[in-house]
Amino acid sequence: MTESTTMPDRVVVPKPPRRPSRSKAGRAFQVFGRGVATVWSNPKARVGLVLLGLFVLMAIFAPVLAPYGPHDDSFGRNEAGSSAHWLGTTGNGEDVLSQVIYGSRISLLVGFIAGGLSTVVAVVIGLSWGYLRGWGNDVVNFLVNLFLVVPGLPLMIIIAAYLQNGGLPMIILVVVITGWAWGARVLRSQTQSLRSRDFVTAAVFSGERPARVVFREILPNMTSMIAGSFFGAATSAILAESGLSFLGLGDMATVSWGSMIFWAQNSMAILTGQWVLLFAPGLCIALLATSMTLVNFGVDGLSNPRLREGTGR
Numbered sequence: 001m002t003e004s005t006t007m008p009d010r011v012v013v014p015k016p017p018r019r020p021s022r023s024k025a026g027r028a029f030q031v032f033g034r035g036v037a038t039v040w041s042n043p044k045a046r047v048g049l050v051l052l053g054l055f056v057l058m059a060i061f062a063p064v065l066a067p068y069g070p071h072d073d074s075f076g077r078n079e080a081g082s083s084a085h086w087l088g089t090t091g092n093g094e095d096v097l098s099q100v101i102y103g104s105r106i107s108l109l110v111g112f113i114a115g116g117l118s119t120v121v122a123v124v125i126g127l128s129w130g131y132l133r134g135w136g137n138d139v140v141n142f143l144v145n146l147f148l149v150v151p152g153l154p155l156m157i158i159i160a161a162y163l164q165n166g167g168l169p170m171i172i173l174v175v176v177i178t179g180w181a182w183g184a185r186v187l188r189s190q191t192q193s194l195r196s197r198d199f200v201t202a203a204v205f206s207g208e209r210p211a212r213v214v215f216r217e218i219l220p221n222m223t224s225m226i227a228g229s230f231f232g233a234a235t236s237a238i239l240a241e242s243g244l245s246f247l248g249l250g251d252m253a254t255v256s257w258g259s260m261i262f263w264a265q266n267s268m269a270i271l272t273g274q275w276v277l278l279f280a281p282g283l284c285i286a287l288l289a290t291s292m293t294l295v296n297f298g299v300d301g302l303s304n305p306r307l308r309e310g311t312g313r
Contacts, residue, residue: 035224038301045298051291055284059104066098070255078267078274087276090260091267099255100280106256107288110168110241114175115234121176122183122233123226127214129184130191147181156240160249167251171244175237183229190225194218228299235292242285257281 039045058065068075073093081088087096129140156174163170194200195218203217219226244250245258252259264277 039295039298042298042301044294045296045301048291048294048296048298051287052295055104055108055288055291058101059108062101062105066095066101068095068098070094070099070102072098078272081276087280088274090263090277091269091274092263096260096277096280099260100257100284102255103257103260103281104284104288106168106254107238107241107285110172110175111234111238111288111292114172114179114237114241115230117172117176118179118233118237119183119226119230121180122187122229123219125180126184126187127191127218127222130188131195131214131218132210144181144184147178148185152178152240153243156244157247157249160244164249168254171241171250172237174244175240179233179236179240183233186229187222187225190222191218194221224299228296231292231296231299235289238285238289238292257285 040049072095075085075089075093075095077089077091077093079085079089085095085097087100089095090099125140125144129137129144156178159174159177160170163174191214200213200217203213208217241250241256242258242261245252245256246261246265248262250256250258252262258281260281261278264274264281267274267277269275269277
């Protein structure tokens with residue numbers, strides 16, 4: 001009679017719990033949150049964000065905040081400040097406060113659109129110029145140096161005078177044409193620095209196309225620099241729009257801070273004691289440009305960790 005042999009029980013090793021994989025949107029949101037926290041940790045950038053947010057809210061809710069319409073000329077001319085008109089009225093009988101509030105829309109619209117388009121042109125040209133090699137580099141180098149050497153303001157005046165009566169799209173086009181070269185030069189230098197890194201070399205040897213290497217490998221490492229370039233271009237666009245409108249080269253039918261200064265200058269506002277017609281829109285232009293410049297201090301901290309030393313999280 002044989003003994004019955006029993007097989008040993010199989011030991012079941014429990015599998016470690018799988019970590020939930022985060023989606024690309026979740027990772028992007030986390031990176032964006034860290035970037036916002038870094039910018040907010042800078043005291044100067046914090047002041048700039050608050051100022052910029054106030055101007056954005058003023059532009060969005062202009063119909064609610066403005067006591068009158070921007071083109072309502074049914075009031076007395078050149079009236080002083082009162083309870084009905086806090087900043088007085090213009091030479092055409094329009095409420096100054098309402099025009100200041102509505103004027104923020106044009107400045108922000110031109111700043112964001114022209115700054116965004118200038119940044120896009122600078123990114124495409126700067127990254128391609130810094131990565132690719134050949135005779136095309138010499139052509140791009142000549143064009144960039146040409147736009148950098150030619151004075152920006154006279155070039156804007158010439159183009160705007162030639163394209164008169166083009167309205168707001170004309171001003172945006174002029175700002176984009178004259179505002180992309182400096183950003184392209186800076187991005188090209190950074191691209192040349194990243195071109196020799198190991199991750200770029202590995203992507204090249206794996207058979208990636210040059211366009212994919214530039215925009216999938218190099219571009220994500222230049223996010224902070226691109227953001228800084230955008231705020232710089234937006235600031236230049238706001239000042240350029242105000243300058244062109246002040247010179248009478250913009251769309252005088254629209255209410256903007258530059259056109260307000262233009263009409264105030266034509267009506268001799270200083271001689272008639274209506275200094276607020278020049279002071280109010282000029283102060284708004286200065287504060288909006290200052291807010292974007294202050295935000296740029298925080299954006300610089302994204303790419304330079306040394307600038308974050310001494311700031312709280």
